[in-house]
Amino acid sequence: MSEIVFANVSRAFRRDGRDFPALESIDLTVGEREFVAIVGPSGCGKTTCLRMVAGLEFPTSGEVTVGGAAVRGPGPERAVVFQQFALFPWKSVAENIEFGLKAKGVEAAARRATIAGFVELMGLQGYESAFPHQLSGGMQQRVAIARAYALDPAVLLMDEPFGALDAQTRSVMQEELVKLARRNPRTVLFITHAVEEAVYLADRVVVMTRRPGRIREIIDVGRVRREEGWDRLERIEEVMDQPSFVHLRTHIWKSLREQQQTNGQSNQGGEQ
Amino acid sequence: MAVSRTKASRAQLFALSAAGFASLFALWSAVAASGWVAPQFLPPPWAVAERFAFLLSHPFAGYTIEQHLVSSIGRFLMGFGLAAAIGVPLGLAMGWFRWLDEVVSPLFEAVRFVAPIAWVPFAALWFGTGIGGPTLVIFMGAFPPALVNSYRGARFVEPRLIEAAQTLGAGSWRVIAQVLLPASVPSIVAGLRISAGLGWQSLVGAELIVASSGIGYLMVKGQSNMSSAIVMSGMIAIGIVGFAIDIALRRVEAAIHARRGL
């Protein structure tokens, strides 16, 4: 019901009468409750992939489906968390979180209960009436995540959500997201250019080429995580210290690096 | 996509623009032609155009419409020029020298809320209907934006730029001349554009009351003759010149921004 399928998707931009290909022949399936991260160099079109699932942009050829149905526009079943948070500045934390619920027509009492739950889950106690400008970047992103989760979406789309945060806050948020995702699993598509983040968070990591973006390879991180027991470790530093982690990370780095030598002719990879 | 701005084709938009344009003139003509109001009050568009052309060669209230315009523009340039000549240096100085800011600002703030047009009685008292009257009123309108924007330009220069200059060994005067002044130019130009607009508006107001020539004066005389056509001709002339001044200054502003990659 929440499987994402990219079927031979391409996207090109038209400017001054010429076509600029951004994405070429993307074939990808994100399974139910699977956490897939896409990494790639700037401008490779990874954000465009996310936006096509969100229904904010559309492919020029091919089709993007979610749960078997073609994506026709944005909707609350595919909630988005943006890099710049996109919180409504004139609404308080609580009002931001309940926004989607209000749009759905949920009654006030039910909304209050849901908000309270998420406030506690995301550690926002005491900030319910605060306005976004009064919060730090990390807190704001927590609100954004709560806002998306409050809709109980089948699919969660995260577009470099921690890109605007400083390094320490970023690590904390990554830890929290892992805990959240394990507790409330759902289909997640996560865009990032930070390789470590992708390896730490995802079940599979998709590596894209530079523009025009194609899938270079897909790496099954989940298998390594299970085999090496990363989930047993408490802290992110410990996980990132694991030789298996370092190995995967280095592999992906190399993969991204090599693209500077090739002329972009990479084949769409299989699983590793 | 429930809430996205609805897309409309180019053709549709063009048609709507033409319709909007046409509606205005159609409404105007219809009311004028219906005889609902006397022709003196609301002449049809072509009558106004005729009258405008007529005034180009036949004097009314002493001069032809171009001559009135020249008179107005002359006063405007004097008042605006004076406002810029005093406002810009003073504003810059206030931005650079804190003590000057502290002394002058309170005086400025106290007087700021008095609408420029309220200076007309004193203008009349001191200058009669000579050129001094309207110039004073224009000055009062054009001065605040010139001052305030120059002040802001000087005051809010990026501190990094000043530090960079100082660490490269520039003395105070060099810093002012080669860093502060150029950095303030975009603000100054923006201020002058607003200044010109307000000055032009104040000119019109002043000429309605305390002038013996000029476009405002033409309109007042047209009013006392109960001739809407003349009044409207004046309004058109004012609109055109005001528009031209604004466009010209916007071009200057854009050129400066382009040079600096803003």
Add this chain to the structure above:
Amino acid sequence: MMQASARRPAVALASIGGALALWWLFTATGVIPAMRFASPREFADAFEQISSQGYADAKLWQHALQSCELVAMGFAVAVAVGVPLGLAMGWSPRAEAFFNPPFLLLRPIPPLAWIPLAIVWLGLGDAAKVMVIFVAAFVPSVINSYTGVRSIEPHLVEAAETLGIRRGMFLREVLVPAALPHIFSGLRLSLQAAWTTLVAGELVGALRGLGQVLSAAAQDIYPAMILVGMVAVGVCGGAMTLALAAAERRAMPWRAA
């Protein structure tokens, strides 16, 4: 530098005090001739006169009230029509296409330039003044509301869409709040324009009002009363501006101070 913030009010006071002292000095010694300007004493006398006995057929508060009422009327109507129109033009390309041309044509005409036409159409009474005030206040409201809509961050619109919003809620809870800062800028400009236009209109011809006080004082060659009139204009204008600023702060509690 630490004393700067404590120093500022002291310097301000000294500066204004100094200006007042110079005023008294110049008028007392005749540097400024009596016909041209008023001394502090004459100013006080004129103020007393208009406050208690009246001048130009009414007392000061009556003149001020008349002026403020007209401004309020014209301003209210202009804003009630202009803001929704601006918002509509900002949101709908079709509305923009239709309303823009007449707007562009009428915009370069300064509000004060409408006064003679208003007088021809409506005479020298209040109606003409309200009409011109309306025209003056209308334009900034439309333009700034338009800009307010156009400068909404696209991400906020996208976020609202992805959260499943529908049009009614969108207009109420996203479009208008997002445009509020610009709308208030427009209101400020509208109020300024309205006030200026009112004074000008009353200067040209009126039975009552602060502009009329100025006009009568000019005709009577009574500099002290002119000064009283100008101060009254400044005070009323300032008071209305501050009231609007207070309303702005209340309407947008989420703004960083």
